Amino acid sequence: MTFPQTSPRNATALTVAFFFVALPLADAGAADAAAGKQKAAVCAACHGPEGNSQNPAIPVLAGQPAQMIATQLFQFREGNRKDPQMSPMAEKLSNTEMNDLAAYFASVKPVPTAYKTAPQNAAAGAELTKKNNCVQCHGPTLHGQQHIPRLAGQQHDYLLAQLKLFKVGKRADMDGNMTSAAQPLNDKDIEVLADYLAGLSPY
Amino acid sequence: MKTIVAVAVFAAFSAANAQTPPAGDAPPWKQGMNPEQSQSTLHPFAPHMTGRSAKELPLDKLHAPAGFKVEVWAEGIPEARSLALGDKGTVFVSNRLSKNVYAVVDKGGNREVKTVLKGLNAPNGIVFSKGTLFVAERDKITRYDGIEGNLDNPPAAKVVVENLDPTKQAGHFWKYLAMGPDGKLYFNIGAPGNIVMPNYMQASVMRVDPANGKLETVALGVRNSVGMAFDPKTKDLWFTNHARDWLGDDSPNDTLHHVSLKAKAVPNFGYPFCHQGDTQDPEFGKDRSCKEFTKPALKLGTHIAPLGVKFYTGKMFPAEYQGNMFIAMHGSWNRTVKQGYNIMRVTLDGKGQPKMQPFITGFLTDEKADPPMWGRPVDLLVMKDGSMLFSDDYNGILYRVSYSK
Numbered sequence: 007m008t009f010p011q012t013s014p015r016n017a018t019a020l021t022v023a024f025f026f027v028a029l030p031l032a033d034a035g036a037a038d039a040a041a042g043k044q045k046a047a048v049c050a051a052c053h054g055p056e057g058n059s060q061n062p063a064i065p066v067l068a069g070q071p072a073q074m075i076a077t078q079l080f081q082f083r084e085g086n087r088k089d090p091q092m093s094p095m096a097e098k099l100s101n102t103e104m105n106d107l108a109a110y111f112a113s114v115k116p117v118p119t120a121y122k123t124a125p126q127n128a129a130a131g132a133e134l135t136k137k138n139n140c141v142q143c144h145g146p147t148l149h150g151q152q153h154i155p156r157l158a159g160q161q162h163d164y165l166l167a168q169l170k171l172f173k174v175g176k177r178a179d180m181d182g183n184m185t186s187a188a189q190p191l192n193d194k195d196i197e198v199l200a201d202y203l204a205g206l207s208p209y
Numbered sequence: 210m211k212t213i214v215a216v217a218v219f220a221a222f223s224a225a226n227a228q229t230p231p232a233g234d235a236p237p238w239k240q241g242m243n244p245e246q247s248q249s250t251l252h253p254f255a256p257h258m259t260g261r262s263a264k265e266l267p268l269d270k271l272h273a274p275a276g277f278k279v280e281v282w283a284e285g286i287p288e289a290r291s292l293a294l295g296d297k298g299t300v301f302v303s304n305r306l307s308k309n310v311y312a313v314v315d316k317g318g319n320r321e322v323k324t325v326l327k328g329l330n331a332p333n334g335i336v337f338s339k340g341t342l343f344v345a346e347r348d349k350i351t352r353y354d355g356i357e358g359n360l361d362n363p364p365a366a367k368v369v370v371e372n373l374d375p376t377k378q379a380g381h382f383w384k385y386l387a388m389g390p391d392g393k394l395y396f397n398i399g400a401p402g403n404i405v406m407p408n409y410m411q412a413s414v415m416r417v418d419p420a421n422g423k424l425e426t427v428a429l430g431v432r433n434s435v436g437m438a439f440d441p442k443t444k445d446l447w448f449t450n451h452a453r454d455w456l457g458d459d460s461p462n463d464t465l466h467h468v469s470l471k472a473k474a475v476p477n478f479g480y481p482f483c484h485q486g487d488t489q490d491p492e493f494g495k496d497r498s499c500k501e502f503t504k505p506a507l508k509l510g511t512h513i514a515p516l517g518v519k520f521y522t523g524k525m526f527p528a529e530y531q532g533n534m535f536i537a538m539h540g541s542w543n544r545t546v547k548q549g550y551n552i553m554r555v556t557l558d559g560k561g562q563p564k565m566q567p568f569i570t571g572f573l574t575d576e577k578a579d580p581p582m583w584g585r586p587v588d589l590l591v592m593k594d595g596s597m598l599f600s601d602d603y604n605g606i607l608y609r610v611s612y613s614k
Contacts, residue, residue, distance in 0.1 A: 036265035
């Protein structure tokens with residue numbers, strides 16, 4: 007019943023030609039972490055040194071999956087996600103600049119924050135992440151993958167605010183999955199989850 | 210062996226239905242999982258919305274039959290999905306998860322990408338006909354007359370039909386759009402979840418007459434069709450369909466369907482009761498028989514996610530390719546061992562029976578990896594010179610397939 011995954015017998019390797027064209031949306035360059043580091047200087051004012059935010063309301067970018075960072079920058083630029091600080095920052099960025107920034111922040115090692123989970127929330131938080139399918143997309147250790155962010159060791163107030171926004175359908179959500187996932191959560195669940203996730207090791 | 214698996218799955222689902230209430234809040238793609246699957250790590254893949262440069266992709270892995278060449282034609286088109294060709298050669302490109310329609314203008318081999326329409330609502334479906342670009346958003350179909358001469362200052366949208374998403378459905382809200390030989394616009398309204406009872410408009414292929422906005426049903430029991438084409442000889446409609454998920458790696462098949470526009474009766478292809486023409490749904494199909502439903506023309510592979518289908522009408526490819534169909538396979542995510550991520554060639558024998566063989570392969574590099582592929586074909590477009598473009602939403606790239614002896 008499955009379709010056989012074989013190459014055609016008479017297949018030949020392709021000649022792959024490139025056309026170098028000037029595109030306003032993206033240049034032809036591969037994602038460049040060094041170029042991203044240059045552009046990231048301005049990010050440090052809010053996101054901290056090398057994307058290691060020290061502000062509970064501002065997310066840690068260090069060591070986040072590159073595709074996630076680029077996707078969120080895209081969502082800000084396109085107006086799908088709105089924020090008084092981030093929207094103007096993203097407005098001027100090209101796709102290539104976003105990919106460069108994403109490559110840079112993904113390459114930085116996250117520094118654990120000083121946050122400590124309340125003892126009574128450790129087991130309860132872990133249980134909630136299993137019950138609500140968090141681990142299936144964000145990964146078994148909640149370190150994120152592909153377009154999905156690392157939650158482990160993220161800033162507490164940021165986690166709390168995003169979960170509340172997803173719950174009321176006010177947080178841009180590319181495919182609707184997080185809005186759906188947040189619906190069964192009550193206020194107490196959200197508090198426990200944010201407290202639990204913020205205290206996990208980011209690596 | 211197949212029977213045993215089917216019985217086992219059936220038993221698992223029967224138990225699930227007895228124990229668990231409907232998962233109203235689960236994301237649409239998770240709906241229909243059984244308890245054993247509740248910790249599955251299978252998940253749909255998201256595109257790189259900012260695109261990836263062709264320079265960082267393993268293009269040398271692509272394979273095609275002898276004489277064919279695949280090259281990158283344009284890049285940097287966010288989530289490049291459906292393709293439409295303007296009278297003057299403009300290639301229009303849609304997306305599903307964002308809000309714009311792009312135009313690629315070829316200026317002597319130098320290609321420029323412009324954002325021509327902004328602020329739309331999941332504008333996945335686009336088709337160009339007689340100077341007009343039609344766009345299917347999640348809730349309506351609009352037209353942009355004379356757009357190709359005014360790409361920098363496009364005309365205002367005129368509504369063809371609206372209220373196509375009255376329930377604001379969470380799943381399968383994106384629409385494909387094709388122009389029929391009868392001058393009517395053909396499109397899908399998908400099922401609102403993985404395996405759920407559709408309402409009277411959902412899980413269908415419909416058409417609308419752009420002259421008066423009147424809707425008609427073309428086919429029912431179609432879970433989600435995101436690819437449609439008309440046979441240039443017979444004028445018949447062919448469309449692809451995605452079958453349900455979470456019935457295991459090897460069931461059910463996604464399908465290719467054939468509908469004669471001369472037929473008076475509206476065919477029902479079985480969803481949610483019957484899949485692939487011969488497999489009862491463990492939940493919805495218990496009290497139904499597949500015999501009451503029209504069968505698909507071809508089984509395409511399980512969870513292989515067929516999207517664009519196009520007849521080859523150009524002169525560049527060898528004569529035996531004339532009138533063949535090509536199908537872009539976007540999946541599979543709902544399999545532990547992945548397949549697809551390729552372009553298949555479908556030929557019709559003397560009796561009109563379709564057969565399938567690989568055409569472009571190589572995007573799938575590790576069938577057990579996450580992600581298993583580096584590119585995902587979406588839609589196809591035969592160009593005036595007989596070459597064929599196809600889109601890759603994962604990277605935001607258009608490729609060109611050409612042939613020379």
